[in-house]
Amino acid sequence: MTDQQTPPKTSDVDLGMDRPISRRDFVHGVAVSALAAPLLSACELPGGGAAAAAQDAPGYYPPLLNGLRGSHPGSFEAAHALRDGNGLPLLPSATHEHYDLVVVGGGISGLTAAHLFRQKAGPQARVLVLDNHDDFGGHAKRNEFNLNGRMRLMNGGTLLIDSPRPYGPVAAGVMTSLGIDAVELGKSAWDPAFYTNLGMKAAAFLDRETFGVDKLLVGIGSVPPAQLLAGTPFSARAQDDFIRIEGGRTDFLPGLTSDQKKDRLSRMSYEAFLRDVVKADPLVVRFYAARTHGEWGVGTDAISALDCWGIGLPGFAGMNLARGSTARMGFTPAGYADTGGSARYHFPDGNASIARLLVRSLVPDAVPGSTASDVVTARVDYAKLDRAGNPARIRLNSLVTRVRNIGDPKSATGAEVTYVRGGRAFSVSGSSVVLACYNHMIPYLCPELPEEQKAAQHELVKTPLVYTSVALRNWTAFQKLGIDRVYAPGGYHSYFFLDWHTKIGDYESSSSPEEPTLVHLVRTPCKPGLSEHDQHRAGRAELLATSFATFEREIRSQLGRTLAGGDFDPARDITAITVNRWPHGYAPEYNALWDPEVPENERAWVLGRRRFGSIAIAKCDAGGGAYTDVAMEQAGRAVNELLA
Ligand SMILES: Cc1cc2nc3c(=O)[nH]c(=O)nc-3n(C[C@H](O)[C@H](O)[C@H](O)COP(=O)(O)OP(=O)(O)OC[C@H]3O[C@@H](n4cnc5c(N)ncnc54)[C@H](O)[C@@H]3O)c2cc1C
Missing domain, CATH: 3.50.50.60 (FAD/NAD(P)-binding domain)
Known part of the structure; x- marks a missing residue:
């Protein structure tokens, strides 16, 4: 655990908002503000015809663009005009x-x-x-960077080959026809244990707005909860709750069959399970609230406890839940255990x-x-x-x-x-x-x-989310802190992690902490308290109204606060930012x-x-x-x- 002794940097200058990094908000060489004009006037825009042939122009190479990517300005305004009946x-x-x-x-x-x-x-x-x-x-989508003369890559969206089920005949056939052997590549070209082998661990960051103090907990999932939580703002009772949830074998619904339990769990959120069934301390419930952001783009208030059991969230170890579908509609909870999932790469x-x-x-x-x-x-x-x-x-x-x-x-x-x-x-x-x-x-x-x-x-209704790629001068701050990934239940971004290490063909990720690298940050603009779809609708509106400057300020502030104990300086250490905004992200499940x-x-x-x-x-x-x-x-x- 690391206390944040250094006062957080807050002014725009401290954060580096004025630094000349690669963040240009240009598409086809045209300022975004011009492309974002209402469609009908865009029809009259001089240069509209020139933009039509943009992909044929020498040097056209969108993966290298920074700034607002994903659903980038200029890509969706005509669709919204069509929806709103604004004439086309x-x-x-x-x-x-x-x-x-x-x-x-x-x-x-x-x-x-x-x-x-x-x-x-x-x-x-x-x-x-x-x-x-x-x-x-x-x-x-591909995010490409040239950092100190080396190509550095990150996913602007879809992260990896991975599915709760093995690839079916069509998908497996397509992969074979493209020459992709995910099993083999998973073994030879990707090293998921790269940072662990360097002694780096998963961390969680408690922010003072939510938890009363800025504190980095190093060793989530690997350090025993009692040791991890000593000296945190969690009371003795809350610490016991953590231990019961993470390591205990309590049956929180005694006297019911597996199927009866699964039925109950499918009708309550994970948040309700922790609060009303486990009767955990409110701060503990809050700690887990963002654990579902990565999978579903909403918090634990909007996802069933059964699905959370399916993807391996804690609290169910003593409940003897049998794998397989529930009696309720034959509904199969999310997760991989029934089929083993697909190959991962x-x-x-x-x-x-x-x-x-x-x-x-x-x-x-x-x-x-x-x-x-x-x-x-x-x-x-x-x-x-x-x-x-x-x-x-x-x-x-x-x-x-x-x-x-x-x-x-x-x-x-x-x-x-x-x-x-x-x-x-x-x-x-x-x-x-x-x-x-x-x-x-x-x-x-x-x-x-x-x-x-x-x-x-x-x-x-699709799930809005943001995947951001941030280029760093080096990753020594992560190394000093002994962390490679951070869960941030109260953060603007719910989690971030260092570029996953791959070595394939002529490409190799950064291998030394002194080298430049990329960090991947994830934000899900959810609105707890609303239904899942209403959260998505509200989140989408928020995303479209958020400027690049706001994203940049939040990125700098969050990385600065979390990594302060490792001498990270957002003004000095951030060299490029690409924000991939996906208002229409995950398909509904x-x-x-x-x-x-x-x-x-x-x-x-x-x-x-x-x-x-x-x-x-x-x-x-x-x-x-x-x-x-x-x-x-x-x-x-x-x-x-x-x-x-
Ligand atoms: C951030 C993010 C991370 C993800 N991570 C993973 C992952 O790790 N693994 C995984 O398996 N899946 C992941 N997914 C799910 C991903 O959506 C699917 O894997 C897959 O890439 C979807 O492909 P698609 O062609 O169905 O849809 P899309 O990728 O959405 O492609 C549809 C295309 O149609 C375009 N389009 C829409 N309307 C029009 C129009 N009117 N005219 C012209 N074009 C139009 C869209 O802009 C888009 O380019 C992720 C999704 C997101 C958003």
Whole structure:
């Protein structure tokens, strides 16, 4: 445990807000403020046409951009104008381009749909992928830095290959076809024990606003709770509670069968379990409140105790809960224990490497190299993604606003797709269309869909969250403190950790504390007390209203306070910041606390994904799971529906 003796730095100058670090808020070389103007005036913007060809310009390489990334300014305003009925350019210019398949959304699901379609229909099949962002990959986004002349990578979104279930036939087949052997890579290229082997431990930071004092607890999960908590603001009773929860074997629901307990636990939040069943001290309940932020983007008030048991949160060791589904609707709690989960592997840029491999399969000469290792350091040539002569094309900065079957859906011979790019509307047509975009947006794209289907799609509220990559001059402060990751239940970011160590192909993460490195911070803007979906809606509004300067100040302040005992100076030690904002992040999953008790085949994502004429629906939203395997499986289903 480390007391924070040094008074925290609070002024903007102390924090380094005036330092000339890499944080530029520019997209396509245009100031963000100009791109964020309302869409209708954006149509008139001089330079709108120039922006249309941005990806063809020499040097176009979005992974290196800093500042506000993820749903970056300029990528979503037209969608919000469509939602709000604020008018859009209604008359698209016809490109006269026709494709065998048009895919809306260039995330893992859309790229997989294009990949599978060409596998099945043949390499000459003409496919166009449209995406609203300046980079492909969707959530599987790459943050690239040049630190002291070395490439340093981090995931801007999707962190790793990992799922509560083994990859199914479609997803496993795609991985094999891309040359990814996650089991082998997990052993040879990723070292999850790198920092532990250096004697570094997990920590928790108690902040004075929540816990009365700034205090770093070093050794969460490895140091016995009694030792860890000595001298903390936790009372003797609270310390006993911790020990009962973390290490005890109390049956907190005695006299019930396993199934009766699971039923009860599925109807109460983890917060309620700790407060009302375990009867833990309020400060202890508060300590655990953010433990679910990483998995679900909300606190323990909005997630069932049963799901928390499923992912291994403490308190259940003495309760003799049997694995498997509950009697209540056959609902299976979250977690890995039933199936063992999938293989796990972290590419240095997260699953962005999978996106790059999919792009290589579609447009081989845009992504040099031939293996799942060399893709990590490959420099993508964006100018080659959308070449007229290529059977597969990827068009960025293109937000689809309308998708319409040509003729009656029952006998449609294709569909017309309208998209906005550089402030102008264009149309293309496809014999088939896969919508691998946010499913809750589909009612605005296809207003002709049956009302029941649109109502189901409207229910698919996604989780907002922020993944931030911060470049540091070195990581000696972490080394001095003996920590590599910090859980911060009262922090602006709920947790942060040093770049996971990987060595693959020509790439190696920082290996010495004196070298520059990256830190990954996670913020979930949840609003305890509201329902899960209302928390997401409120959090999304907050994210969109938060300036980069606010994120930067919070990052500097939190790192400065937490690492003060290791001589960390936010003004001196931070060299670049990339904030990946995901207002529409994780796909919704079944939440036993809030969602209606209906069988799987009546859940919103199943009702919402029905094929409509020449249009099929993919993306992980359509599978009720925020995982890469789900995104791929849904792509496979959608392609099969169209080719059937
Ligand atoms: C921060 C974060 C971390 C995650 N970590 C993991 C992880 O570690 N492991 C894991 O398996 N999963 C993770 N996920 C889940 C992740 O969503 C899936 O794994 C997968 O990448 C989703 O792919 P997708 O193609 O279904 O959706 P997306 O990645 O969302 O792609 C959809 C694309 O469609 C675009 N689009 C939407 N509307 C339109 C339109 N109208 N016109 C054009 N384009 C449009 C979107 O902008 C986006 O680019 C994470 C998600 C987030 C947000």
